[in-house]
Amino acid sequence: MRTQYSTRPREQVSAILKREQRYLSAAEIHGLLRKSRQNVSLSTVYRTLDLLAGKGEASARVDAGGETTYVVCDQTHHHHAVCRKCGKVQDVSCEAIESVASALRTHHGFKLADHEMQFFGTCGACK
Ligand SMILES: [Zn+2]
Ligand SMILES: [Zn+2]
Ligand SMILES: [Zn+2]
Structure with a gap:
């Protein structure tokens, strides 16, 4: 039997960012993943966003409320x-x-x- 490990959090999180095309906080991404029945913990979402931003695959912005939000981005x-x-x-x-x-x-x-x-x-x- 196949386990859930085939889709990695990184792919799940970037799929959400690509679909939404707007700035999202880790909590919002976590909520969207749960809604589509994808079981990723909030701390994993945070770590994944850090990773994506570090690789230049996502761009971070601190919103008016002081929360860090992310959008998918290319490096050019x-x-x-x-x-x-x-x-x-x-x-x-x-x-x-x-x-x-x-x-x-x-x-x-x-x-x-x-x-x-x-x-x-x-x-x-x-x-
Ligand atoms: Zn609009
Ligand atoms: Zn961009
Ligand atoms: Zn410019």
Whole structure:
């Protein structure tokens, strides 16, 4: 008889993140796993999220309540557009930042080396 070990927590957790495409806390992921009858302990979820974030497969963000939340992400440089209504996170390319970088250089003599940015608004499905 096959045991449950064939699906590892890492696959289960990243499957949830890929399906939801929004920032989720460990507790929320744990709840979603339970709802689909997947038995993973909360501490395993925490450990798995740490692992995924360490490998660059998920991106972490501390929300307004101080809780760390995660979204699935690839490693190439990009930005996030977060829907304030449904929480959906879309990956956005960095092209718009180019003009900001050149304006900083021209007007302030400032050479931009790095930046972090997130966009908040309403997604196409929610408008
Ligand atoms: Zn991303
Ligand atoms: Zn939305
Ligand atoms: Zn960028």
